Amino acid sequence: MSESPRKGGGIAIAALILMLGNVLSRVLGLVREQLAAGLFGTGDDIAAFTVADNIQTLLFDLLASGALQAALIPVLAQWAAPALGKRHELKRIGGTLVVGVLVVVGAAVLLGEIYAPHVVDALIRISGDDQARGPETVELTVRLVRIVLPAALLLCLATVLQAMLYAIEKVTAPALSTAVRNFAIVLVTALFGARWGVEAMAWGTVIGAAAIILIQIPPLIANGILPVPAFDWRHPALRQMGALYIPVFLGLILNSIAVVVDRGLAWGAGEDAIGAMRYATTLVQLTLGIVAAAISLAALPTLARHFQSNDAGSFRRTLGQALTMVTVLIFPATFALATLSDPISRLLFGYGATTEVGVDQISLALLGYLPGTLMAAYDQVFIFSFYSRQNTKLPVLIGVTAVFVYFAVAFTLVDSWGMMGLVLANSAQFVYHTIVIWWFGRRSFGWSPQMPLRSMVPRIAVASLGASAIAWLAWYNLDWLQPQVTLIPEIGWRLVLVVIPGMLFVAAYAVLVNWTSPQVVRQLGELVLPRLPQRVRAAIA
Numbered sequence: 301m302s303e304s305p306r307k308g309g310g311i312a313i314a315a316l317i318l319m320l321g322n323v324l325s326r327v328l329g330l331v332r333e334q335l336a337a338g339l340f341g342t343g344d345d346i347a348a349f350t351v352a353d354n355i356q357t358l359l360f361d362l363l364a365s366g367a368l369q370a371a372l373i374p375v376l377a378q379w380a381a382p383a384l385g386k387r388h389e390l391k392r393i394g395g396t397l398v399v400g401v402l403v404v405v406g407a408a409v410l411l412g413e414i415y416a417p418h419v420v421d422a423l424i425r426i427s428g429d430d431q432a433r434g435p436e437t438v439e440l441t442v443r444l445v446r447i448v449l450p451a452a453l454l455l456c457l458a459t460v461l462q463a464m465l466y467a468i469e470k471v472t473a474p475a476l477s478t479a480v481r482n483f484a485i486v487l488v489t490a491l492f493g494a495r496w497g498v499e500a501m502a503w504g505t506v507i508g509a510a511a512i513i514l515i516q517i518p519p520l521i522a523n524g525i526l527p528v529p530a531f532d533w534r535h536p537a538l539r540q541m542g543a544l545y546i547p548v549f550l551g552l553i554l555n556s557i558a559v560v561v562d563r564g565l566a567w568g569a570g571e572d573a574i575g576a577m578r579y580a581t582t583l584v585q586l587t588l589g590i591v592a593a594a595i596s597l598a599a600l601p602t603l604a605r606h607f608q609s610n611d612a613g614s615f616r617r618t619l620g621q622a623l624t625m626v627t628v629l630i631f632p633a634t635f636a637l638a639t640l641s642d643p644i645s646r647l648l649f650g651y652g653a654t655t656e657v658g659v660d661q662i663s664l665a666l667l668g669y670l671p672g673t674l675m676a677a678y679d680q681v682f683i684f685s686f687y688s689r690q691n692t693k694l695p696v697l698i699g700v701t702a703v704f705v706y707f708a709v710a711f712t713l714v715d716s717w718g719m720m721g722l723v724l725a726n727s728a729q730f731v732y733h734t735i736v737i738w739w740f741g742r743r744s745f746g747w748s749p750q751m752p753l754r755s756m757v758p759r760i761a762v763a764s765l766g767a768s769a770i771a772w773l774a775w776y777n778l779d780w781l782q783p784q785v786t787l788i789p790e791i792g793w794r795l796v797l798v799v800i801p802g803m804l805f806v807a808a809y810a811v812l813v814n815w816t817s818p819q820v821v822r823q824l825g826e827l828v829l830p831r832l833p834q835r836v837r838a839a840i841a
Contacts, residue, residue, distance in 0.1 A: 321475025326586035328482035333582045334648055335489045336501065341653030342575025342661065344437040345498045347567065350578050352444035353505065354563055355419060356452040358556045359412065363405050364456035366552050371544040372397075372460070374688055375537050376467030377601040378608060390464055393537045394527030397460045405456045409449050416445040426564025433567065440498070447502040454509035461516035464525055469601060473519045478589075480515055481508030544692050551696030558703045558729075565714050566722055573719040576661035579649050580723075583637060584669045591629040592677035595622050596684040603688035612745070620749035622681050624820060627753065627760050630677040632809045634670050635764040636802065639772050641666045643779075643797040650794070665723050672727030675734035682737045685745070694740060702733040751820055760820075763812035771805035 340346040379389050412419065420441050424433075462474040488504030496503070520526040532538070566573045599622045606615040637644065645663040650656075683695045706729040713721025741747070749756065775797055782793050814821050 317471050317475050321472075321477075321479060322589040324476070325478035325482055326589050328479055328486055329582055330586065330648060332482050332486050332489065332501075333579050334651070335486060335493065336498075337575075337579060337649040337654045337658075338652030339489070339493045340498050340575075341655065342572040342579070342658035343653070344433055344571070345440070346578065347433065347574040348437050348441040349444055349498045349501050350574050351420070351423060351441050351563055351567070352448050352502065354559065355412070355423075355445055356448045356505075358559055359405070359408055359449070359452040360455045360459075362549065362552050362556055363408065363452075364401065364459040366548045367459070367463075367541070367545045371541040371548070371692070372463035373466045373600055374604045374690060375540050375544065376463055377604050379537055380467040388524075389535075389537070390467070390525045391528050392530045392532055393535060394460055394464050394525065395530035396532045396535060396538060398457060398527050399529055399531060400533075401453070401456045401460060405453045409453050412449045413446050416442050416449075420445060423560060423564045424567055426561055426567070433571075444499065444502045447499060448505050451506045451509040454506070454513060458509065458512040458516060460527070461513065461520060464527070465516060465519055465523075466601060468523060468525065470519050470523060473516050476515060477512045480511045481505075484508030484511050544687075544690055547693040547696045551699045554700050554703050558706050561707070562710065562722055562726070565710060566719065569714060569718045569722060570661075572655075572658050572661045573722075575654075576658060576665045577719060577723065579645075579662045580665035580669055583644070583648075583666055584673045587630070587633045587637065587673055588676055588680070591633060592626060592680040595625050596680045599681070600684045600688055603685055604690075607689045613748075616746055616748040619681070619685050619745075619747040622685075623678070623747055623753060624749045624751075624756070626677050626681055627756055628813065628817075628820060630674055631757075631760045631764040632767060632805070632813075634674045635768045636771065636805050637673075638667060638670050639768040639805070640775060640798060640801055643775060643794065643801075647794040647798050661719065664720060668720055668723030669727060672730035675727075676730045679730060679734040679737060682734070682741045685741060686737070689745070695737060698733055698736045698740070701736070702729045705729050705732045749820075751817065756817060756820060759816040760813060763809055763816050766812050767805045767809035770808045771801040774801040774804050 336346055336349075340349070376390065376393065379393065420438060424438065458477065462477060465471070465474050484507045485501060485504035488507060489500045492500040492503075517526065563574070566577060599618055602618055603615060606612075606618060642659075642663045645659050645666060649662055650659040654662075686692070686695050706725045709728045710722055710725035713724060715721075717724070747753075778797055778800060782797075788796070
C-alpha cells in the first residue's frame with residue numbers, strides 16, 4: 301500500500317492548523333508573561349506563582365498529558381478508523397476515561413489541597429537554603445498552590461476530550477485550547493492583577509482550564525462522540541491504553557522528580573533565577589509549540605495507521621516529511637533567537653517591575669536553553685514515532701537515563717554557575733535524549749525524506765547562519781545609531797532593534813534556503829499548496 305498525496309497533504313494542513321493554533325496560543329502566552337514581567341518582575345512573587353503552577357502542571361503531566369500522545373491518540377485513532385466500523389465505541393471509551401479522571405485526579409487534587417504546606421516545604425529544602433526567600437513568599441506559594449491545583453483536574457478532563465477529536469482528525473478545537481486558556485489568564489491578570497496581585501494569575505489558570513473543556517464539547521456533539529458516563533474498565537481499548545501508558549507513567553515519575561529538583565535548586569540560585577528561567581522558557585516553548593508540537597501531533601494519527609496496516613514505506617515517508625518540516629523551521633528559529641536574544645528579551649520583558657539585571661538574566665537563560673531547544677524539536681518527532689508504533693518503553697528508558705544526565709550536570713554546575721548551571725543541565729538532557737532516540741529510530745524503522753538529513757541539516761544550518769550574520773550586522777549598526785537619533789522613543793527603538801533585523805533574517809533565510817535546498821522547498825510547497833484555497837494559491841503564485 302502506498303501513501304496517497306491526499307494523505308500527505310492532510311498531514312501538512314493539519315500541521316498548519318495546529319501551528320496556527322500554537323502561534324495564537326504562544327502569542328497570548330507572551331502577552332501573559334509580559335503582564336507578569338511588568339506587574340511582578342523576576343522576583344519573589346513570580347517565583348511563588350511559578351512553583352505553584354509547576355506543582356499542578358506536574359500532576360497534570362503525570363496523570364494525563366503524557367498519555368495524550370503515548371496512549372490516548374494511538375488507541376482511539378484505531379477505534380475511529382472507518383474500516384473498523386466501531387466509531388460508536390468512542391463515546392463509551394471516552395466516558396469511562398472521564399469517570400476515571402474524576403476519581404483518580406480528583407483524589408490527588410484533594411490530597412494536594414490538604415498537604416500543600418508540606419509539599420512547598422519539601423521543595424524549598426532541596427535548595428539547601430531554607431532562608432533563600434522570606435516566610436511571606438513561602439506562605440504566598442502555599443496559597444497559590446491551593447488556588448491553582450483544581451486546574452490539574454480540569455486539564456486532565458480536557459485531555460480526554462481533545463484526544464477523541466485528534467483521533468478523528470478534527471484538530472481545530474484542540475488547536476485552540478491553549479490559546480483559550482492563555483486568553484483567560486491574560487484577561488483575569490489584566491483586570492485584577494493590580495488588586496489581587498499574583499493570585500490573579502492563579503485564578504486565571506483555573507478559569508482557562510475550564511474554558512478548554514467548554515470549547516471541545518460542540519465538535520464532540522457535532523461528530524456524535526460526546527462521552528457518556530460509563531464504567532467499562534474491561535474494554536480492550538482501556539487495557540491497551542494501560543499497557544502503553546504504564547511505562548510512560550513510571551518514566552514520568554522520575555522526570556517529575558527532576559523538575560521538582562530543578563525548581564528547588566532554582567529557588568536558592570538567586571532572586572531572579574526562577575523568573576528569568578520562566579520567561580526564557582516561554583520563548584523556547586513558543587518555538588517548540590509552533591514547530592515540533594504541531595508537526596508531531598499532526599503526523600501521529602497517520603503514523604499509527606500506517607503502522608497498523610504494515611505500510612512501512614508510507615510510515616517512513618510520513619516521518620521523513622515531518623523531519624523535513626522540522627529541519628526547515630527549527631534551525632532558523634533557534635538561530636534567530638540566539639542572534640537577537642538581548643533585544644528580544646528587552647522588548648518583551650524589560651518593563652515595569654523587571655529590572656535591568658532581570659533582563660540580562662532572561663537573555664542569558666535563553667541562550668543556554670537554545671541548544672536543547674534545537675534538539676528537542678527532533679526529539680518530539682521521534683518520541684511520537686515510537687508512540688505511533690505502540691512502543692512506549694524505549695522512549696521511557698531513554699528518558700530515565702536522560703534525567704540522570706540532568707542530575708549530573710545540574711549538581712556539578714549549580715554551585716559555581718547558579719541559574720546557568722541549571723539551564724545548561726536542561727539542554728544537556730535534551731541533547732542526550734535526542735541523540736540516543738535518533739540512533740534507535742534509525743535502526744528500528746528509519747525515515748525517507750526527499751533529501752537525506754545528513755545532507756539537508758548542514759545546508760539548512762548554513763542558510764540559518766548566513767541569515768544570522770545579516771541580522772546581527774543590522775542589529776549592531778542600529779544599536780550604534782540609537783544614541784544619535786533622539787526623535788524615536790525608547791519603546792520605538794526596542795521594536796526597531798527586533799523587527800528590522802528579524803525581517804532581514806527571514807528574507808535572507810528564504811533566499812539562502814531556496815539556494816541551498818531547492819528540492820526541499822519544492823517538496824514542502826507540493827504538500828501544502830494543493831490543500832490551500834484557490835485564492836490563497838493564486839496570491840502565493
